[in-house]
Amino acid sequence: MDEQKAGDQFSEASLPFSLGDEHSRKVEVRSPSRDILRRLVRNKLAVAGIAIIGIVILVAVFAPVLASQDPNENGVFKVFPRENKQAPSLDHPMGTDDLGRDMLSLIFYGARISVRVGVFAVGFAILFGATLGAIAGYAGGTVDNIIMRIMDIMLAFPSILLALVIVAAIGPGLFNAMLAVGIVSIPTFARITRSAVIKENENVYVMAARSLGAGSNRVLWKHIVPNSLSPLIVAASLGIATAILDAAGLGFLGLGAQPPTPEWGLMLSRNKHHIFTSPWMVIFPGVAIMFLVLGFNLLGDGLRDALDPWLK
């Protein structure tokens, strides 16, 4: 922006000498998203977050190649009784569990589940939360009141408790746990979107779009919502972290993924009795959860700084 202004003021003709080709080139076209990406990449913590998430996603995608054994080959879960409860070694870098399964392989496969849980739950929450929030913020009045009071009621429950209730109602299982975590996150996204939409709605460009014949649908979805995305993107990144934790929590309580799914939370729960005798069975799944959640939190913080450089 500053370069652009400077460019306006000093046209080359007004200078007594030539600046040469180097300087007479048109200022490079920079879209706002490019600027944001640049700021994000400059932030070391954000890059660390991206790296962590990148590693986990790679592990999730290439789990069958990386893992030494498939914990559930052909849907039958394998047991290696002679290798059970082995401490970490070269053969089993993270040891083995009470059934003799390689912990590292379990964690690799668990990455698939956790990433999927986070993305699905938040995707679901954004789809409904952002839509409801945008409608509430734009319509105002009674519509706003009805939608937001329902959201308030949902927010009045501790999130894990509400998720428990939902899972109890629709039955335990990985998919239902994802759904429950998604439903629980709806109000957060509704609130964020609503306030962003209300703020954007005040802008002159909204009035200008209306004055040129744009209807309500076009104004809301095409003009206001794209401008309201920044807080939503930040919340999504942080929300994925929370969703992974919540899903692991449900798994731990036995209401999420069911055995033999190699879900990290479920692994913690199943192995908790062995914490004093074979701590690696509990430590590594716990570290894996922490690692991935940390990644999304770092990315979320970095995104917030990059999207809103004035707010720190």
Added chain:
Amino acid sequence: MINSMDQAEVLLEIKDLTTRFYTEEGVVYAVNGVSYTLKEGEILGVVGESGCGKSVHALSIMGLIPSPPGKIDKGEVLFDGRDLLKFNQSELRDIRGSQVAMVFQDPMTSLNPVYTVGFQITEVLSIHKGMNDKEARGVAGELLDKVGIPGAHDRLDDYPHQFSGGMRQRAMIAMALAGDPKLLIADEPTTALDVTIQAQIIDLVKRLQENLGMAVMWITHDLGVVAELAQNVNVMYAGYIVERGSVRDIFKATRHPYTLGLIGSLPRLDEAPGTELVAIPGLPPDLVDLPKGCPFVPRCMYAVEQCLEEMPPLEQTDGKDHTVACWRWEHVVGEVTADVR
């Protein structure tokens, strides 16, 4: 010019337009029974201080009053003989941009920051002319060129933040012209710009008006701009039109004390350097708590008992089509800034 004006068709006729805002602090009487006509191809200046109802009256014409809390309580806005206040939302949408278009005060925020300038112009073209992307892009380039953006076709893919304030206002004007409106409402379009750019924008609108023959309503608090641009002037105060006439009448045969005060507060080239500008004493009235009589009374040096009792109607003065809302207009003598001082 004036003669050809007389034969022109009436484009916009406003009758007793009354807009109020029902807020928690009380009812804001923003526009109080405004009536006037605007002919095809006419340039009308609407003048007044901040908060005198100029912008609200323009938004009322467009049906863009935020409601609630705003409400148009009374009146008719006849555009080409049809009352816009009776239009439903979809009929209004068809009018906006294609019949009446508007340019706003702050060019920095009136373009959507996430879309390119070209996209925003083509959007209007696709709404009103049903053009496909390729056609619209060509026309958008021509429009940007018409409003004087150098290298127009290459700048279609620029984002608003790559444009300077003056360029953004030009781009806004291009958007407003995209639907070939018969009336362009310009709501203080030059207030946020520096003086040289201001002059360029005024010249641009003047030239476009001559070429395209549209009517222009120029809302401003700057009498200098009005003198340069407009044929007729509405002077507004506290939601009323207090004086209306040709530019000549308003400046040379002023009949309202408020107009006189506005003119007196302008710097003049022919006065001695160092002469102090005369400000109108006091503040505009609180629109929530309007007095019974003329709202200008507390600031008026001509006021008498009657002014406190009753709001004067718009009356014909000695000038042709020159009307004024003042009980004592005959005592107010125009062109005499010295007397007021």
